[in-house]
Amino acid sequence: MAASKDPRPCSIADALALVGEKYSLLVLREVCLGNGRFDQLVRNIGAPRDILATRLRRLVDAGILTKRPYSERPQRFEYRPTQAGLELEPVLWTLKEWGDRHLRADSGTPMVLEHHCGNEFVPVVTCRACGEEARHQELTAHPQVPGWTVGGPAAA
Amino acid sequence: MAASKDPRPCSIADALALVGEKYSLLVLREVCLGNGRFDQLVRNIGAPRDILATRLRRLVDAGILTKRPYSERPQRFEYRPTQAGLELEPVLWTLKEWGDRHLRADSGTPMVLEHHCGNEFVPVVTCRACGEEARHQELTAHPQVPGWTVGGPAAA
DNA sequence: ACCGGTGAGTAGGAAATTCGGACTCACCAT
DNA sequence: ATGGTGAGTCCGAATTTCCTACTCACCGGT
DSSP: OOOTTSOOOOHHHHHHHHHOSTTHHHHHHHHHHTOOSHHHHHHHHOOOHHHHHHHHHHHHHTTSEEEEEEETTTTEEEEEEOHHHHTTHHHHHHHHHHHHHHHOTTTOOSEEEEETTSSBOOEEEEETTTOOBOOGGGEEEEEOSTTOOOOSOOOO | OOOTTSOOOOHHHHHHHHHOSTTHHHHHHHHHHTOOSHHHHHHHHOOOHHHHHHHHHHHHHTTSEEEEEEETTTTEEEEEEOHHHHTTHHHHHHHHHHHHHHHOTTTOOSEEEEETTSSBOOEEEEETTTOOBOOGGGEEEEEOSTTOOOOSOOOO
16 A cells, blocks of 8 residues: 555656766766767766766666776776657757757757658657647646545646 | 756756656646645655645745635635646556556556547547657757766667 | 644754875786 | 866755645624
């Protein structure tokens, strides 16, 4: 039985418990960009080296990154995303989109992604079933766990 | 001129500076579900009350939430997402999807979202221009800021 | 008038994390 | 022998978080 003071069971919370610590998603960003070496990560992210080391251990343990040598003698390593790591990338794209629109409206984006269709890549989140772009007011939440409810719609 | 030890300029980092602290995205989750009252947030998120209070101040200052009275005498407040807050929801959906698939493969999702098309909502991130589902290997990153490069593709 | 309960926080001190810089260790190049 | 690089580790100081308790305003019942 869950102690009644436990927080809502939620996959978002679970995911954030793994990748929600400071720097973790930035590590994933760099690694997805192909910058997987320790010193590159330190420079590009701006994280303290010891914190970065613990984050990397955690992400490797979680199966989001792998650490592989790109040189024996001298031993040198590189971190790369696993399949699970690559599947987290959509989160980065949608965060980037939001940041570009809400925090960089003036200054312009510091990074353009190009899709292989030839256009600038702007992510849109759609419904797998019908293909439509998803909107808050067209979604209804159904908790599956007894005791947890949701309030009414929360439009602004 | 940027001191050369600054981290990579990046909208993802900017966004995470606002909403990347512990609990912030869970606050947004609850608020989007319509549970916007302080004590609901405490219970559903499991955050310490003082930390929650500072997160709420920050999110309101950032224009992601608004605080509005739902009762004068006694004064009672409710937090709701602004338009900017609602536009962050896709990040939550994609995180949920990842968590459901990678962390809840056995136990099942604790929350089903239903799209107004009648089906269970499973988010898919697509390219606005061509409508295709986005894949890592079909994207190319083009930094816009001199001095910042990316490595080669980083497939697993 | 008194009592208990609710909502929305504040206060305070202990515990845990983060930060920045220096340091290590192995190896290679000159 | 000296210097440089990559990948970390170590340490003490600074910052955050956590937990529990407390406040304050109001309401409802007796």
